[in-house]
Structure formats: C-alpha cells, structure tokens
Amino acid sequence: MSSAVQLLRDQVAKELQGAVTIIVLGASGDLAKKKTYPALFGLYRNGFLPENVHIVGYARTKMDHEEYLKRVTQYIKVGVDQDKLEEFKAIASYVSGQYDDDASYQNLDKFIQESETQRGIPSGRKNRVFYMALPPSVFIPVAKGLKRNVYAKEGSNRLVVEKPFGMDSESSNHLARELGALFTENEVSHWKRCAQEKLLLNCCSEIFSKIYRIDHYLGKEMVKNVMNLRFANVLFGHAWDRTYVDNVQITFKEPFGTEGRGGYFDEFGIIRDVIQNHLLQVLTLIAMERPISTDSEAIRDEKVKVLKCIQPIAIQDTLLGQYVGADGKPGYLEDETLKNKDSLTPTFAAVVCRINNERWEGVPFILKAGKALNEAKVEVRLQFHHVAGNLYGGSARNELVIRIQPNEAVYMKFNNKQPGLSYQTIQTDLDLSYHSRYAELSIPDAYESLILDVLRNDHSNFVRDDELDRAWKIFTPLLHKIDAHDSDVHIKPYAYGSRGPKELEDFVKKYGYHRDTKADYQWPLQNVNPSANKL
Structure with missing residues (x-):
C-alpha cells in the first residue's frame, strides 16, 4: 500500500x-x-x-x-x-x-x-x-x-x-x-x-x-491535475499569460443527441447543462492566480477573483446551434421525449469570455459545447502566439493540450526538423498519455473522488456560494435573451455527426484561433512503422 x-x-x-x-x-x-x-x-x-x-x-x-x-x-x-x-x-x-x-x-x-x-x-x-x-x-x-x-x-x-x-x-x-x-x-x-x-x-x-x-468535472483526474501542471512546473508557469498565449479553447463534444432526455434538456439547454458549470469551472482553474496555499478556501478565493473579472457574455460573442437529422440519425425536434416540437433550445453553443485582469487581458477564452457532434472529447487547448520574426515561415503555432476525456493526456505541439536529409519543419509533440505512461494505475471515477473529498472534509473541489453567484452573473443576461427568443438570437442548424454549425470555423478564427489542417500531423500517433527511422 x-x-x-x-x-x-x-x-x-x-x-x-x-x-x-x-x-x-x-x-x-x-x-x-x-x-x-x-x-x-x-x-x-x-x-x-x-x-x-x-x-x-x-x-x-x-x-x-x-x-x-x-x-x-x-x-x-x-x-x-x-x-x-x-x-x-x-x-x-x-x-x-x-x-x-x-x-x-x-x-x-x-x-x-x-x-x-x-x-x-x-x-x-x-x-x-x-x-x-x-x-x-x-x-x-x-x-x-x-x-x-x-x-x-x-x-x-x-x-x-x-x-x-x-x-x-x-x-x-x-x-x-x-x-x-x-x-x-x-x-x-x-x-x-x-x-x-x-x-x-x-x-x-x-x-x-x-x-x-x-460539479463532477472538478473530480476528473485531468481537471484536478491543472494546478499541479501550472504551479509545480517553471516551464509552464512563465508562459501562462497574455504575453505568450493567444487564445484558449475549452471544448466539450458528445457524439449522441438528447435521446430519451428531451424533456429535461429542453428546460435547461446546453449552456446551463454544460457551459455555465463544467466548462466555467475548468476556466477558473486555467486562469486563476497562484493561491497562497493548497487550503480549500485559498483555492476557491482565487477562483472567485477570476470570475469577478469576467463581464457578462454579449450575444455578439456567441454562436448557437441545434442539430438536425442526418445519415439516419434523428434531429433534436424529432426526439420523442421532446414535447415542444418548435423548440429553439440550443444544443450547441460557443461563447467567448474575456478576463479583464493583468494576466489575461486581450486573450479570448472560447467555451464550446455540443451534442450530436462528430466525436466524444473534452479538452483544454492553449494556443500560443506565432514566433516573432520566424525563420521558418508558415510553421504551425505551439499548443498545449490537456485532454480531460477520453484517453487522459497532456501534450505539447511544437515544430521540429524532419528527420533525415530534409530541412523541412514539421509539427510533432511531447506526449504524456496516461494509458501508456501510467498503465498500472487505475483512475477513479469523478464521483468516487468527490465523495472521498466529502468524507475527508476537503472543500477544494466543490462550488462555494459566492463562486456560484459570480458564475450566474456572467451567463444570466445571455440566457434570458435566449429564453425570450430575442431578435438578436439566431439558432444555426447543424447536421448530426458534424463538427457543429458551418459558421464555427469563421467564429473561432475571428478570435485568433488558427486550426492547422496539415495532413502530416495527428494525435495520438498511430500505426508507427519501427523500421521507418532506419537508414
């Protein structure tokens, strides 16, 4: 033991x-x-x-x-x-x-x-x-x-x-x-x-x-790891601000719709169900200042300070969508448990938070969540600025990715010379994948971890009342506009199994994110031929 x-x-x-x-x-x-x-x-x-x-x-x-x-x-x-x-x-x-x-x-x-x-x-x-x-x-x-x-x-x-x-x-x-x-x-x-x-x-x-x-996301292994990653490593600690970080994306994707939960979901929608709680909690851990100790109240104090620096989200900084049927899969309005067949409840949302403090001013935090998308994934992606005066024009940006689920991992995308006689710059990564590095260890379920914290009397991973109050103030004006079907609110259709509304790529690009689509890089690396490196 x-x-x-x-x-x-x-x-x-x-x-x-x-x-x-x-x-x-x-x-x-x-x-x-x-x-x-x-x-x-x-x-x-x-x-x-x-x-x-x-x-x-x-x-x-x-x-x-x-x-x-x-x-x-x-x-x-x-x-x-x-x-x-x-x-x-x-x-x-x-x-x-x-x-x-x-x-x-x-x-x-x-x-x-x-x-x-x-x-x-x-x-x-x-x-x-x-x-x-x-x-x-x-x-x-x-x-x-x-x-x-x-x-x-x-x-x-x-x-x-x-x-x-x-x-x-x-x-x-x-x-x-x-x-x-x-x-x-x-x-x-x-x-x-x-x-x-x-x-x-x-x-x-x-x-x-x-x-x-x-909030069971606070019990997930990689969410609990954020503080260790940030505050126990000099390398990450010094690069964790607006000087180096261009934008941050926190993404939640589910490959299935509301099957059987249409009634519940229509009352809450994707923002209340996922973004206002799960993704905002992850944001606070990514963005907060170093607490004075690991005491639960010291940690929660810093999370509240971050939330106080975020203004209510404007409808102009929001992209909303609702999935429609595709490839034999039913659309949201076709869910048998949905009573309101004219529902305008969003099943996809991308919202942009701006943190008005010295560390993060000017850095957009893009929170995205959706159902009936192309894959199951929850991750945090910090995309860094382009290299100033880059000798190797067109090289990809560095990114730090924290994969929360599935396949827990932390990996850093960086540029490297292609091995061999070529001097071409290629994109590769430093990869800590838990299933291979910690194969002998079992990662407990989030609920198991949090109930243990209750028994230990540790409040660190639970939501305090003032924290909850500040979180709702950020989203309530937007939610009221959506609920009232305000004229500024537009729900975009997207196909079941897609990446989201077709407007998504232009939306994230507007806030500085550059999606590299080169075919020579993938994560995780698969089907490696051991003889490929031999001369």
Whole structure:
C-alpha cells in the first residue's frame, strides 16, 4: 500500500472518528444507480469508507430489500471482487417515504438511530452524510425535512447537492438562501469544538453542518491535475499569460443527441447543462492566480477573483446551434421525449469570455459545447502566439493540450526538423498519455473522488456560494435573451455527426484561433512503422 493511499484513509478515519451513516436520497433514480452507488462501492472496495459505515437509500418508490440491492448494484463493475460486493450489500438498507412529509422523515430518522445503536456508535460520533441525488425541484423541501427530522444531534452533518444549482441568478440565489439557512458553507461542528476544549460532549445544543455542491468535472483526474501542471512546473508557469498565449479553447463534444432526455434538456439547454458549470469551472482553474496555499478556501478565493473579472457574455460573442437529422440519425425536434416540437433550445453553443485582469487581458477564452457532434472529447487547448520574426515561415503555432476525456493526456505541439536529409519543419509533440505512461494505475471515477473529498472534509473541489453567484452573473443576461427568443438570437442548424454549425470555423478564427489542417500531423500517433527511422 502506498503512503498516499494510507494518508487518505487516515484522514477519513480521523475526520469521521471511524463511523458514518450515508443517506442517499433519490436512491431509486438513474443518478444514484449509475453514479452514486458505484462510487460508494469503489470507495468501500479500496478501504476508504470508515469501518463503522452504513448506507441508507431513501426514495418514494416502494420496493423490498432484494429489489433495492438489485437496482443499486446493476451498474457496479465487480470483476474479481464478488466477495467485496456481497460485503457491500450487507451494509446497505432501504427506506421508502415522501419528500414533503415529516412523518416519512421521522421514520427514516428512527431507522438510522436504530442502525447507529446496533453498530454501537457512541455519543458525539453519529455522523451523517446526506447525498441528494434528486431533481432540483425538491432540493428545498428535502433539505427542510432533513433539518427538522433527520439532523444528527450528536455528530456532524454534511449535505451533498447535485447540479443544476438554479436556472439563473435569481433562482440560484433563492436556493442558496434557503439551503444556507439550514446548512452552512464551512463551519466546524460545535461538539468538536467542545471536544477540543475538553468539555463534555453532551453539553452541546448546537450542531453545525456543511454544504458540498458537486460539479463532477472538478473530480476528473485531468481537471484536478491543472494546478499541479501550472504551479509545480517553471516551464509552464512563465508562459501562462497574455504575453505568450493567444487564445484558449475549452471544448466539450458528445457524439449522441438528447435521446430519451428531451424533456429535461429542453428546460435547461446546453449552456446551463454544460457551459455555465463544467466548462466555467475548468476556466477558473486555467486562469486563476497562484493561491497562497493548497487550503480549500485559498483555492476557491482565487477562483472567485477570476470570475469577478469576467463581464457578462454579449450575444455578439456567441454562436448557437441545434442539430438536425442526418445519415439516419434523428434531429433534436424529432426526439420523442421532446414535447415542444418548435423548440429553439440550443444544443450547441460557443461563447467567448474575456478576463479583464493583468494576466489575461486581450486573450479570448472560447467555451464550446455540443451534442450530436462528430466525436466524444473534452479538452483544454492553449494556443500560443506565432514566433516573432520566424525563420521558418508558415510553421504551425505551439499548443498545449490537456485532454480531460477520453484517453487522459497532456501534450505539447511544437515544430521540429524532419528527420533525415530534409530541412523541412514539421509539427510533432511531447506526449504524456496516461494509458501508456501510467498503465498500472487505475483512475477513479469523478464521483468516487468527490465523495472521498466529502468524507475527508476537503472543500477544494466543490462550488462555494459566492463562486456560484459570480458564475450566474456572467451567463444570466445571455440566457434570458435566449429564453425570450430575442431578435438578436439566431439558432444555426447543424447536421448530426458534424463538427457543429458551418459558421464555427469563421467564429473561432475571428478570435485568433488558427486550426492547422496539415495532413502530416495527428494525435495520438498511430500505426508507427519501427523500421521507418532506419537508414
């Protein structure tokens, strides 16, 4: 076992004093069975859950214990760990109830108390984590029901909330106020302070709790690697500003449409679903200044400072699109789950953020996201300026690419003399591809990583309330224009399986990006002939 792994286990054990009850609200839903429970099993299998742990599923669906276990384990990849799966099932239970009924929550609390008693958890260590794998429409009533009826009075409480965090600034602020009145951003529980002061634990009448707003992109390996890449390398640190960087693109591409999710997607659209949260979070890590430490609040302070430097996005700096059917694939308006067949909801968007500070003034950050495109890809691409007074005219620009998914990688595109007798300049790369360099290591799912952070009490990779407020201020004016079908808003059609609207190439070119289309370069390099380098 590595020392790093043992350190993480020790942090969880110390923070939760060896005991916790994890309550998954919405346990019968897709998110819980596809993401939450597989992540919890991954943590259990690798020894990251406290020894005295129990997982309680809660939802409106009435089902027996066996049906519950079958549902929440159907997406778990077991491999050779069948025995571990059986152990995991033994620490999982289910309680059904309503989301707006005190009696249901009191029944849940009774079940949890009985479990805590059976597990012999002493006073002061009855920690509870509430994971809300729920639609946003029930966030507030559920949080209120939990606070009134299921709140741990002899331990810590942690509330995990999934996106979307509202629809615009107003709804987000309303949600923040309601949840903030029940669960705090960052405080230590009163019982722990008393313990530190060597007072009796049963003197405590006030217990504080914490909110963890999950944006699962902050749990992805390559997103978590951005800070190490930037601040642990002199080479990158000095080139990371407007002096060297011409433009930055953050791209999200999915090769499939809204199949089966037309109703949900039509309410939110691609900007709310992907850009305002996932891609903007990546932008803050790329653009922020060096924090004074790796403390979670120091990191989040710098992210907020960046967001404060970004003005609301203008419609003139936006390209919107909606996919149409092609090659036998249905268009967005043909989705059977879409009720509004005249919908103008964009399924593709490219927006340009401008950061008005000393480091980034004049550098456009182009955020692109779309469904039904030509490939699956999420990446960050920093394109550098042309070499001044270039001896080798026409040589390609340098680029640093951080491939978030699939095939995690960091690679630097640079120019090199073509090997052999020729003096021609060709484009090549310095390539760190994780699947080959770290073949023996397994990269955990983002949810697994973030739930571990909740247990460790590390807020670094979660969204703070002021951060959320600033993020919505950047996008709300644009979203209101789109929602109102303003005359300035134009939705461009694009074919299913294409790169996006045909206007995309001219759009990114307008902001300085030059797409090199030379046929002599590709990443990753494939089908290399070992004898090609022999004379």
